[in-house]
Amino acid sequence: MDPVFIAAGFVVLAIVYGVYRRYSYISLADVPGPESASFIMGNLKELYQGQAAEADFKWQAQFGNIVRFRGSFGEDQLMISDPAALQYILARSGYRFPKPHDRRTLSQMMNGKGIFSVDGDNHKRHKKIMLPGFGGPESKAFLLLFKNCAESMCNKWMEIISHSKEGSVVFNIPAWVSRATLDAIGEAAFDVRFNSIDNDENALARSYRGLMTDVFGSPSDGMLLFQDISKYIPPRILKYYIEMGKSPRITRMRETGNLATSVAKQLVKDKAEMLLGGKGSRDIFSLLAVKANMDTNAKAKLTEEELFAQMRTILAAGHETTSNTISWALLELARWPDIQSRLRAEIWETEATVHARGDVNFTIADFDAMPYTAAVIKEVLRLCCVAYHVHRCASQDDILPLSQPITTRSGEVIRELPVPKGTRIVVSIAAYNRNKELWGEDAHLFNPDRWLNGTAKEKKVTSIGVYSNLMTFLGGVRFCVGWRFAVIELQAFLTEIVGKFEFAPTDKTELIRREACLVMSPTIEGEVGNGVQLPLRVSLARRTGKGCQTPGCR
Numbered sequence: 001m002d003p004v005f006i007a008a009g010f011v012v013l014a015i016v017y018g019v020y021r022r023y024s025y026i027s028l029a030d031v032p033g034p035e036s037a038s039f040i041m042g043n044l045k046e047l048y049q050g051q052a053a054e055a056d057f058k059w060q061a062q063f064g065n066i067v068r069f070r071g072s073f074g075e076d077q078l079m080i081s082d083p084a085a086l087q088y089i090l091a092r093s094g095y096r097f098p099k100p101h102d103r104r105t106l107s108q109m110m111n112g113k114g115i116f117s118v119d120g121d122n123h124k125r126h127k128k129i130m131l132p133g134f135g136g137p138e139s140k141a142f143l144l145l146f147k148n149c150a151e152s153m154c155n156k157w158m159e160i161i162s163h164s165k166e167g168s169v170v171f172n173i174p175a176w177v178s179r180a181t182l183d184a185i186g187e188a189a190f191d192v193r194f195n196s197i198d199n200d201e202n203a204l205a206r207s208y209r210g211l212m213t214d215v216f217g218s219p220s221d222g223m224l225l226f227q228d229i230s231k232y233i234p235p236r237i238l239k240y241y242i243e244m245g246k247s248p249r250i251t252r253m254r255e256t257g258n259l260a261t262s263v264a265k266q267l268v269k270d271k272a273e274m275l276l277g278g279k280g281s282r283d284i285f286s287l288l289a290v291k292a293n294m295d296t297n298a299k300a301k302l303t304e305e306e307l308f309a310q311m312r313t314i315l316a317a318g319h320e321t322t323s324n325t326i327s328w329a330l331l332e333l334a335r336w337p338d339i340q341s342r343l344r345a346e347i348w349e350t351e352a353t354v355h356a357r358g359d360v361n362f363t364i365a366d367f368d369a370m371p372y373t374a375a376v377i378k379e380v381l382r383l384c385c386v387a388y389h390v391h392r393c394a395s396q397d398d399i400l401p402l403s404q405p406i407t408t409r410s411g412e413v414i415r416e417l418p419v420p421k422g423t424r425i426v427v428s429i430a431a432y433n434r435n436k437e438l439w440g441e442d443a444h445l446f447n448p449d450r451w452l453n454g455t456a457k458e459k460k461v462t463s464i465g466v467y468s469n470l471m472t473f474l475g476g477v478r479f480c481v482g483w484r485f486a487v488i489e490l491q492a493f494l495t496e497i498v499g500k501f502e503f504a505p506t507d508k509t510e511l512i513r514r515e516a517c518l519v520m521s522p523t524i525e526g527e528v529g530n531g532v533q534l535p536l537r538v539s540l541a542r543r544t545g546k547g548c549q550t551p552g553c554r
C-alpha cells in the first residue's frame, strides 16, 4: 500500500480521536475548590505541608464534602468526604477505584508485596487468606494478652513514679506505648516476645520508633512535587529508584524494611519448625501460614515472599496505629479532666463488679457493659483518626452519586458528579469523621456524649465504615482487617492505664502538633526534628474509700 496513503490514514484517525476526546472529556474545573497557589505546585503545599487534615477541615467548611483542588501542573484532583460518594468509591464499585500505582509502589517498599500493595483479584486472594486470623473470636481471645502488655508498661511507670519526689513524672507517652503495642502485636500475631518494654534496646522497636516522621514528616517542596508526578513514572523505574535511592529518608525506610524482613524470616523458620513438630498455636500467623500452605488450590496460596510481606504489614500496621491512637486518647483525657474522671469512675465501678464475682480480669462482656468507655473510644477514633487520608484513582470515566447536591462554580446544581478516568481522589477520612450531618454541629470537639445522646449517626442510611459508621478503619473492599483487634486492644490498654494513673497537661501540651506523616503522629511545635513527642504529667490515680486493695488507694 502507498506509504503516503497510510500516513494520511493515521493523521485522520488522530484528528478524529482528538475531536472525540475534546468533546467527550469530562472536566472537573467547574467543581468548587480553593484557588491554586501556583501552576507548578497547585494546592499541594497547603494540603500536605500543614498539620494532618488541617487543609481538609478548612476546605470542607468552605466548599463542602466534594472539593476540587489542583495537583502539580494544573491537574484537577478531588478531596472527598461525602458518604454516598465514598460508599460508591470504596464499596459499590468493587475495584474500579484502585490505589494509584505510586502509592502501591510505596507500600511495597515499606512492607513488601503484601496486602497493602496489591489490587483486584490479587487483593481478594490476600484478604481471603488474612481474614480468618482477625475474626471476632480470634480478636477477643487476645484480650488478656493485651491487658498483660499494658500492665507491664504500667508497672514500669509505677516504679518510676514511686522514686519521684513530686509523686508524678512527665512521660513521653508514645515512646512507651509504642513499645507496649509492639510487644502486643509480637505475641498476638506471631507468638513471639519482643520484650521491648523491658529492653529499650530492642532493635526492631528502635527501628520503628519515629519511622513515619523520619520518612514522611515535614515534606519539602521537591519531595511533594516528586510524590505528585511519580504517578507518571513507570512502576518498574519508580521501584528501581526507591530500591537504589540514597536519600536519608529512603535509606531509613529500606533499613527498617530489611530488619523487619529478617525478623519475619526468622519467625517463619521458627514457626515452620513448631508446626512441623505438631505444636500449632492460635496466633494470627499460625492461622495464616496454615491456611496459606494447606489450601489445595494453588491460586489461594501465598508465596514465601508474600508471607514475609504479610508479616511486615501486620508488624507495621498493627502497632504504630494503635500506639498513636492510645497516645492521642491520653492527650484528650488530659485536656478534659471531667471526662477522664467519669471514664475512671466507670472503670473502677466495673472493676468492683469483676472482683465481687471473684475474677481478676475484665471480660469482653464487662466491656460491653461499659457505655461511657465505649463512647470515649469511639470519640477518640473519630476525632483522632491516625490514618487521615487514603488515595484512590478512577480507572475509567465514572459517575459518583452524592449525598447532597453541589452547586458548581457556574451555578448549576448537580446531584451526581461525572469524573474522568485517571482522576486522583484523596479520601479524607478525617473530614468524613467531622461531617456535621453525621456527627453534630460540634463535630470538631472531643465530646464522648454524642455517642450516648443520639447525636452521632452510627446507623445512617449510607452506612460505610466498619465500626460505628466511622471512616477510621475505612470500609468497602479494603476495610482494615485489624479493626476488631485494634478496638479490643484500645479497651484493654485504656482500662488498665486510666484505672491506674491520672494524666495532666504540661507546658508543651498546647504546642503539640498533629504531624502529617501518613500516620498522624504527635510532635512539638519548634521541636519537630526531635521526632514523636507527647509529654504528659502522670501520677497515680488516688482512690478513696475503705477496704480498697488496689495500688493508689489511700
Ligand code: HEM
Pocket: 115, 116, 127, 313, 314, 317, 318, 319, 321, 322, 325, 385, 386, 387, 390, 391, 472, 473, 474, 477, 478, 479, 480, 481, 482, 483, 485, 486
Ligand atoms: C487504630 C488502629 C488502626 C487504624 C486507624 C487502621 C486504619 C486502617 C485503614 C484506614 C486502612 C485502609 C488503608 C488503605 O486502603 O490504604 C487499613 C488497612 C489495613 N489495616 Fe488497619 N488500622 C488500625 C489497626 C490495625 C491493626 C491492629 C492491624 C493488624 C493487626 C491492621 C491491619 C491492616 C491491614 C492488613 C490492612 C490492609 C487491608 C486491605 O488492604 O484490605 N490495622 N487500616
